Amino acid sequence: MKTYFYIIAILIGFSSCSSGKEEKLEPVDFSIDQYPMEFVLTEFSTMMVDSQVTGEDLPYREKYIFREDLTFTKSRTENGETLQLEGEYSRVSMSDENYFKLNYDLTNDLIESCSSDDTEHLIIDSPMKIRGTANACDYPTKTYERVK
Structure with missing residues (x-):
């Protein structure tokens, strides 16, 4: 009987140590079709x-911002200066992976591509994560996470 009493006392003690309800932050799961989509650079290697x-x-x-009208903006802020490019995008599938294919309006060094045209491809790992593909030609591998 004493054993049961100690077990109950211990359980009550553990449950009373809590300082109230803990708020759980649930991850936001965006659909790949919710716009606008904003992805920010979180890692490169x-x-x-x-x-x-x-x-x-x-x-x-x-960051990249993708809009419902199939236009996008890519911007980079470095040393207080922001460079911004725009263009149109489409979603394509190649080699069992889904991509954003970006077609830029202007030629610029901000475009990271292994081809000589003004296109860039980003692998869609999930609705929450995309990554660049230009690492095949010695660019860093960049990972972007969705914030909006």
Whole structure:
């Protein structure tokens, strides 16, 4: 009987240690068809140096905004200056993966592509994550996470 009393006392003690209700933050699960979609750069890594850079250590801030009318904006802020490009995009499937195919209005160094035209491809890993494909031609592998 004493054993049961101790078990109950211990259980009551553990349950009373809580300081009230804990709020659980549920992850937001966006649909790939909810607009606008905003993805921000969260990580890049290079194969040559085998390094991974995240968060505040990133040398610049970069983001994509995809709109329902199939237009997008890519912007990069570095040293207080922001460069912004626009264009049109489509969703395509190649080699069992889904991509955003970006067609830019202007030629610029901000475009990371292995081809000589003004297109860029981003792999859609999930509705919450995309990544660049230009690592095949020595660009860093960039990962972007959805914030909106």
